[in-house]
Amino acid sequence: MRFLRQYRLWVFTAFLFVAGTAAAQYYELPEDEERTNRIHFQLINNLMVIPMEVNGASLNFILDSGVSKPILFNISDQDSIELRDVSKITIRGLGNGEPVDALRSLGNTFRINSLKNLNQELYVVLNKEMNFSSSLGIPVHGIIGYDLFRDFVVEINYNRQFIRFHDPQTYQSKNRKDEVTLPLTVTKNKAFLHGSVVVDSQGEIPVKLLMDTGSSDALWLFPDAEKGLSIPEKHYEDYLGKGLSGTIYGKRTKIRQVRLGDFILNDAKTAFPDMESFKLATNLGDRNGSAGGELLKRFNMIVNYPGQQITLSKNALFDKPFQFNLAGIELEHAGIRYIAERIAHSNGFVQKDESTYSSVQIMVGSQTRLSLVPEIVVSAIRAGSPAEEVGLREGDVILAVNGKPVHRYKLQEVLEMINYKKGKNIRLLIERYNQDLLFSFVLRDLFE
Structure with missing residues (x-):
C-alpha cells in the first residue's frame, strides 16, 4: 500500500x-x-x-x-x-x-x-x-x-x-485583554502544554502535550484506552511524518474538541501515531501527544521558558478550518524546466516578469520568453484517494491546475489549489513520458 x-x-x-x-x-x-x-x-x-x-x-x-x-x-x-x-x-x-x-x-x-x-x-x-x-x-x-x-x-x-x-531579566508582560497565561513545563530541554481533549462522546480528558513548532501537523495523541484516548471509528491510515530515524505512520481522524485554557478548537484534526515509531524515545513519561504548527499557528504567544509559562491570544487564523488533504496527492520540486511563453512586446533584454515564479528569464526574438522554473511533480499518492482513482501516478509532472499554469505560483499555493475545498472539481494537466494528459476528480469529505 x-x-x-x-x-x-x-x-x-x-x-x-x-x-x-x-x-x-x-x-x-x-x-x-x-x-x-x-x-x-x-x-x-x-x-x-x-x-x-x-x-x-x-x-x-x-x-x-x-x-x-x-x-x-x-x-x-x-x-x-x-x-x-x-x-x-x-x-x-x-x-x-x-x-x-x-x-x-x-x-x-x-x-x-x-x-x-x-x-x-x-x-x-x-x-x-x-x-x-x-x-x-x-x-x-x-x-x-x-x-x-x-x-x-x-x-x-x-x-x-x-x-x-x-531579555528575560527586563521583560514585563503587558496583560492584554482576551489573553490567557498557562503553565509551561520545561523538562529535558522540551516544553509541555497542559490542556484537555474530547475525543468522541465522553467528557474532557486532561492531556500533556509536547509543544512542537517543528511539526506541521495539528494534534497527535498517543493511543491509551485506559485514559480514554481511543481511536475514533472514522479514520484512515496515513503517513504522518518523517523523523531522523525513519517514517512515521498512524491513523488520521478528527476529534470533537481540544482545549487550551479558555480556548476551544472544535473538530480538531488529529492523528494517532503508531507507537512503534517511538520505540527509541525512552522519556515519554506522562506525555499524551504533541501540539504542532497547524494548531499553534492559531495563537499569538509569549513563550517564557525561564518563567515556565506561556501566554496565548487568538489571532485571525483561530477560526480557520483544519486542512485535510482531500485529493490524496503530494507535490514537490524536482529539478527545473524551461517554459516558452508568447508575449505581446519585448525590449530584447533579459527581464523579470512578476507573473512567473522564476528568477531567470530570457527573451528570444520579439515575441517569445523562456523562463527557468521549478518542476513540480507528484511525489506520493494516498491509496484510495480521488487522485489515485482517476489514474494519477507518482512522477507525473504538474503543468496546470484548473487552467492555471503552476509555474506562476509557489509550491504551497499549488497545493492549496488542489487539496482543500470539499466538492471542488479539480482538473490537472500533467506531463507523462513527454505526453500531456488531463485528469479530473472531485474533492470529497474523508469522513462522510
Whole structure:
C-alpha cells in the first residue's frame, strides 16, 4: 500500500545520544541596543523558517521547539560553511529505522540579526534523504530550537509573521485583554502544554502535550484506552511524518474538541501515531501527544521558558478550518524546466516578469520568453484517494491546475489549489513520458 506524505508533515524532534558535554553556550543581545530583537519569518506549511548565520554562512532554519540542539541536514555543493572541532557520532530520532550517522561540531558562531552565540554546539546529519527543501519550496538547511527559547522570552506573532526576543531579566508582560497565561513545563530541554481533549462522546480528558513548532501537523495523541484516548471509528491510515530515524505512520481522524485554557478548537484534526515509531524515545513519561504548527499557528504567544509559562491570544487564523488533504496527492520540486511563453512586446533584454515564479528569464526574438522554473511533480499518492482513482501516478509532472499554469505560483499555493475545498472539481494537466494528459476528480469529505 502506498501512503501520502500528508501535507509534508515533518517531525524534526530528535533524541541525541552522545558522550560528553559541551561548554556553556548562550545567546546574547548587544548591550548598546534595545533589549529586544525582532525578526521576520516565513510561514510555510505551518512551519516557521528563519534566517540564521552560521560561521558567516547565510542559511535558513526551521524554529523547532521540540529539538534540543541545532541540526544541519541539507548542505549542498553550493553551500560553503566552516565547521569547527568536528567528531563523528550517532543520533537517534522518531521513526522505526536505525540510528543515523552524524557529525558533532563545537565552538560555532550563530547569529540572527544582532543576537549571537559564539560557542554553539551543532549536529550535521549525513543522510542525503534528510532534505526538505524540495517539499517546502525554498532552501532549508536545518533546525534550531531549545537554545533560543532557553535564553529569551520569545514572542511569536503567527498572524504578522514575526518573532521578537526579549531579555528575560527586563521583560514585563503587558496583560492584554482576551489573553490567557498557562503553565509551561520545561523538562529535558522540551516544553509541555497542559490542556484537555474530547475525543468522541465522553467528557474532557486532561492531556500533556509536547509543544512542537517543528511539526506541521495539528494534534497527535498517543493511543491509551485506559485514559480514554481511543481511536475514533472514522479514520484512515496515513503517513504522518518523517523523523531522523525513519517514517512515521498512524491513523488520521478528527476529534470533537481540544482545549487550551479558555480556548476551544472544535473538530480538531488529529492523528494517532503508531507507537512503534517511538520505540527509541525512552522519556515519554506522562506525555499524551504533541501540539504542532497547524494548531499553534492559531495563537499569538509569549513563550517564557525561564518563567515556565506561556501566554496565548487568538489571532485571525483561530477560526480557520483544519486542512485535510482531500485529493490524496503530494507535490514537490524536482529539478527545473524551461517554459516558452508568447508575449505581446519585448525590449530584447533579459527581464523579470512578476507573473512567473522564476528568477531567470530570457527573451528570444520579439515575441517569445523562456523562463527557468521549478518542476513540480507528484511525489506520493494516498491509496484510495480521488487522485489515485482517476489514474494519477507518482512522477507525473504538474503543468496546470484548473487552467492555471503552476509555474506562476509557489509550491504551497499549488497545493492549496488542489487539496482543500470539499466538492471542488479539480482538473490537472500533467506531463507523462513527454505526453500531456488531463485528469479530473472531485474533492470529497474523508469522513462522510
